[in-house]
Amino acid sequence: MGLRIAVLGLGAWGQTLAERWQRQGHTVSGWSRRDGGSAVDLLSQQDLVVSAVAMAGVPPLAQELGPHWPAGLPLLSCSKGLDLTQLTTATQLWAAQLASTPLAALSGPNLATEVQQGLPAASVVASVDEALAQLLQQQLSDRALRLYTNSDPIGTEAAGALKNVMAVAAGISDGLALGANAKASLLCRGLAEIGVVLEGLGGVTSTLYGLAGLGDLLATATSRLSRNYRCGLLLAEGCSEEQTYDQIAATVEGPRTARAALQLAARQGWHLPICEQVVQVLDGAATPADAVRALMERDLRPEWAQP
Template sequence: MNITVLGSGSWGSALAYLLADNSHKVRLWSFRKEEAESIIANKENKEFLPGVPLPENVEVFWDKKEALFNAELVVNAVPSKFVRSTMESFKGLMPEKISIVNVSKGLEDGSLKRLSEVIKEVYPEAAVAVLSGPSHAEEVSRRLPTTVVASSSDLALAEMVQDVFMNKEFRVYTNTDIIGVELGGALKNVIALAAGISDGMGFGDNTKAALMTRGIKEISQLGAAMGAEINTFFGLSGIGDLIVTCTSMHSRNRRAGILLGQGKSLEETLKEIHMVVEGVNTSNAAYELSLRYNVPMPITAEINNVLNHGKSPVLAVEELMTRNKKQEHNSEDTIGGRLIWQ
């Protein structure tokens, strides 16, 4: 196929290389002309994927019209806060009924919409799917075995995405629960920030295990309230993505959390990471969704307080640990007739 990848960061570039391995003709678009020119000149993305050569069947563009030339499939890999503006900037160039695969993980602040909803608002006639799961760009670009999920409410579209991306190093499952797949991918970044803060403060494995376990509880409970299937959160795009993001130093969310836990300001942290930290962009939207759906999410609430309201991580941990006593499970705690963790 002729495939256009929007976003030449680490993830967009890694997926462009993967698609090239699968014999597709790939056009990789960068919003910065100097970045596009650097990748072309160096035959690698020195800023985000140093040491990984640019495949011959990946062309790099800054011009929007050239980037979309003959596109049969578009992959959106721009950060969540730029998805709407980027999609709108391609209006008049994007074929109305194009298939778009969103691979960014986050929520739109303000509207609180999932990114597939944002894309669908801009292009109502487009067929929209998502690709998510435990997948660091650094490992995918080096062809290390990785497994993810292609999701759409239209199973045929999810299966098409599966066929396009899957190879011997990149296994793709399908899932029609697009709400759950997107929420799992977005909300795990907030919990990964908490795990990083824990590491930065010098806490141990016990603390991280608690954060991950109670974190997936928060994610799944909100997901159920929003109409997602509980089982999705115990698969690749839920607990799988949570594990890799909370434990790996490839995770910019965990690395950002470590710096915050060591006492650095948010501004200092983001400057040092030098890449988009999606959990920072998502934390407020996640907290607002918890209020909208009346779902208690204490870890998410405290991370939002630390990031957006200047709360001390030390105080946040103390208040999490000294909340009112409760049972881990409660048989009467259900949403829509389904048992949810207490």
């Protein structure tokens, strides 16, 4: 028996998920702000609501839908990033408006173009509600998209957000033709930096090495299908932040996430050197080459010390 699913946000990822679940036999309806109308109209008679809007769209959407949310209707969040104002993940934003609603997050190496083509992929459904995670795993998996579960939505979302920043940095590295050694070193240190934020927000360390952490980082930081990686390539070519957005013509979450992460770092006393240099480049305060030099000239330290 298929689910009745409402997908909120019909960008590349939301549309891909909607089409996949329709092919699985679920009854799917969709809403996009650009098409007008209210998402409230989709809430009734649903088994699941999926939020695939950009992070900037989550707070107003959650506030709009909160008073109208049917009791017990679960929400699956697919948004990746940190909110610049509240410095929280997407499910934390939803939870503030939907206190008693069952929540889960979907994350992993999910390049929309490949999933749309039916190429093999795996992802994580993360929820503190184990029964909900297992239900969604069973109902939404298929031969091409294998879903795993974990009980760490905050860590899953933190990893999914910060890997976008590291993908921008990886694009800069490749754009400057720094070589495989430099990129491997960057991603390894980037993983450690993601871990600082993940653990600081209360996530579980093991999540860092799973599909939502290392898996998503490898996909997003190595493929031209990744918007954030392409953003880094364009920055290395000398484009401004706004020029990269014009050329990519789609939402790029890495820059907003980097700025939110630095605000969190200032509040918590964390050191996030890669995030810092990415923001320096985005703001025009450093050239890509200057940013690389700043990272290479940092004080020497043990590998397992904080970044």
